[in-house]
Amino acid sequence: DAKTTQPPSMDCAEGRAANLPCNHSTISGNEYVYWYRQIHSQGPQYIIHGLKNNETNEMASLIITEDRKSSTLILPHATLRDTAVYYCIATLLDGLTFGKGTHLIIQP
């Protein structure tokens, strides 16, 4: 797995877009970028993944830079329930390597 770097914590106002950055400068050409989140005392929840193109689903959007060295997860309209630890993972394997992630706190 490529090493990923995320800020340890971020704040965002409720109703605003939350933009979570991730650096994966050593990513290889066939490694996917995955995002998971973990709400306190629950198991991690899959959010989205991408390889080269930007992706969007009902939960979030994933923007991957053209050189694939970084990406941004966007939660378009953050709610209090989006407060969680968000993990960015770059891998081509099922055995995911989770770092410490970003603790996103949504402020009312």
Next chain:
Amino acid sequence: DAGVTQSPTHLIKTRGQQVTLRCSPKSGHDTVSWYQQALGQGPQFIFQYYEEEERQRGNFPDRFSGHQFPNYSSELNVNALLLGDSALYLCASSTTGRQAPGELFFGEGSRLTVL
């Protein structure tokens, strides 16, 4: 449609004992992975089972072993428990027919405390 279910949810053991944790995958899933999450850390990959065999393994000692049954459910066994084995143990399931590796569905975990 039931998601990934794990049992027990909480348990307490003493050093040197053995523990077995159980996992039923999401309906339609045939692959089960196990993770260990210490307090304040991200989950760490233990191993993955597919077709009743260990397919991938992380950096964990042989005290950690597993099994997958024909109905795709799985067990995680830990022998000779150490204080450092205290953690949340997470089971994740997936299907070989998915678009990309790494798209996993996690259970709520089994919280193990070793005294």
